[in-house]
Amino acid sequence: MGNHNHHHHEHSGASLIDAARDSLVSSGEQWTSMRADIFEELARHERPASAYDIADNLSAKRGKRVAPNSVYRILDLFVANNLALRVESANAFLANSHPGCEHDxxxxxxxxxxxxxxxxxxxxxxxxxxxxxxxxxxxxxxxxxxxxxxxxxx
Structure with a gap:
């Protein structure tokens, strides 16, 4: 059987955002401007980011308050659709560099x-x-x- 480690095509930058959008839309969900902003913000982080970090950064970017609760709901949607990964012990999220790919x-x-x-x-x-x-x-x-x-x- 050999080595079972996978090396996927790792998306980054604009190609990651395109891959995430395509993956979400193909699963029947809308790619709204808020979802796009949250995914872009998440993808910008090298390390896992909390919903609060993302809400703060988006509030500053959009010039109006973005509630952490709405960020959580969208992050949960991203996790359910394999666009984001949740680091449970840190209660933080990472963009999935191969969106839609299901792996443990x-x-x-x-x-x-x-x-x-x-x-x-x-x-x-x-x-x-x-x-x-x-x-x-x-x-x-x-x-x-x-x-x-x-x-x-x-």
């Missing part, structure tokens, strides 16, 4: 700088799903987070 999330989260590296490993995913299945549990979307220190901070 494995995050390496640095406790020093907050960087979250997303890796795909089907072998680990299959084992985790197997453990859940053996316990008669249907896993919807396993998320594994490994906290520690990244190479830059070590």
């Amino acid at each position: 999330c494995i995050f390496l989260v640095c406790d020093e700088c907050g960087e979250a590296t997303h890796i795909d490993n089907d072998e680990i995913s299959e084992k985790v799903r197997g453990v859940a299945k053996a316990a008669d549990f249907r896993a919807r979307r396993p998320i594994i987070e490994i906290r520690g220190t990244c190479a830059s901070c070590s």
Whole structure:
């Protein structure tokens, strides 16, 4: 079987925004100006961003207050449609660099700088799903987070 790690075409900048829009529209959702602004703001961040960070930045950009609650709702929609990934332990979000691609999330989260590296490993995913299945549990979307220190901070 060999190596199960995937390397997708990683989108960034305008191509990431286009890929996200196309993916959301093809799933039957609208790409509104607010959704576009929130996705652009999310994609600008190298590290996971909270709904509050995004709301603050958008409020400044739009010149009127954007409520964190409406940002949360849109981020949840993005997560449900695989446009964004949620780092549970940090309650923060990252743009998915391959929108619409469904993989179980494995995050390496640095406790020093907050960087979250997303890796795909089907072998680990299959084992985790197997453990859940053996316990008669249907896993919807396993998320594994490994906290520690990244190479830059070590």
